[in-house]
Amino acid sequence: MTAPLLITGGSGQLALALEAAARRPVRRVGRPEFDFDKTETLVRTVQEIAPAAILNAAAWTAVDLAESEPEAAARANRTGPAVLAALCAEGGIPLLHVSTDYVFDGLKGAPYVETDQTRPTGVYGRTKLEGEKAVLSLCPQTIVLRTSWVYSPTGKNFVRTMLNAAHKAPALRVVGDQIGCPTAAADLAEAMLAIVDTVLTEWRDDYAGVFHAAGTGATSWHGLATAVFEEAAPFGHPMPRVDAITTADWPTPAQRPQDSRLDCDRLEAVFGVRLPDWRTSLARTVEEIKSAEVALTPQRT
Secondary structure, three states, rough: OOOOOOEEEOHHHHHHHHHHHHHOEEEEEEOOOOOOOHHHHHHHHHHHHOOOOOEEOOOOOOOOHOOHHHHHHHHHHHHHHHHHHHHHHHHHOOEEEEHHHHHOOOOOOOOOOOOOOOOOOOHHHHHHHHHHHHHHOOOOEEEEEOOOOOOOOOOOOOOHHHHOOOOOOOOOEOOOOOOEEEEEEHHHHHHHHHHHHHHOOOOOOOOOEEEEEEOOOEEEHHHHHHHHHHHHHHOOOOOOOEEOHHHHHOOOHHHEEEEEEEOOOOHHHHHHOOEEEHHHHHHHHOOOHHHHHHOOOOOOO
16 A cells, blocks of 8 residues: 655645645645644654655744744744654655745845845744754755745635735735745645655655745735736626835734745756746636635526
8 A cells, every 4th residue: 555645734725735736645634633732643643644755734824923922833833843854754754844935034136046045034934944954954855845925725825815805995005015926835736746756756865955946937915916806807806906015014023025036946957846937827726716706606596
């Protein structure tokens, strides 16, 4: 019997996308049976499933809340992943660990490569960076994938937030001076599964380390919001006015990186993987969301 892939993250958008795209047996786990706050649940889960590899899509992603709950963020982003890495090392299996563009301060002025100096500006980015270092030090078959601005047809994400907001207000204010690479969860899942197929065929030492894995191309939050409504317009979705504002106009507890574009050339060079253009994937995602809404709408007879 083929050993399954263990996917962490419960009902999170990336975990669901991984399960949906998987071409081999998988086990998707989440709280309460798998809880980073309870080490014994991690050990028990890994021992019971005996996976071929672990894809860690679980994390504390509430960026602003992390500022007031740093210990909880650290358990989810550093301590829990460290336990997983140790278990992977013990079992001699690969670990794919998802990290974030928030490990950078966004002041470079050009897309970040993997070797650029990290300088997180908040608790979320700091704990994710600590998690990167922990898993890399504990398991020699660790691949860290930094991604950014993840969205999908399900869950809580910027694309769905914008679509919902359009039903409530004729005009929206969206930050226009922060730049990044929007990433569809489905695209990131496909990339991760392609990597797993490669490393499970034959492990090479150059597979280990940090890679950037984000949608191709970049935009601002304002640009992304505008694109969301352009894609939704053919479905009769409300088209609010979208006004660009500055970061200073929208203060938040956590400081966001100003320009967190990720250079993903290394991922393609080593694994032959490059994620699609963000605008193409956005169109597909908006279509999925709107089609699901139609399917759920009672039809008049």
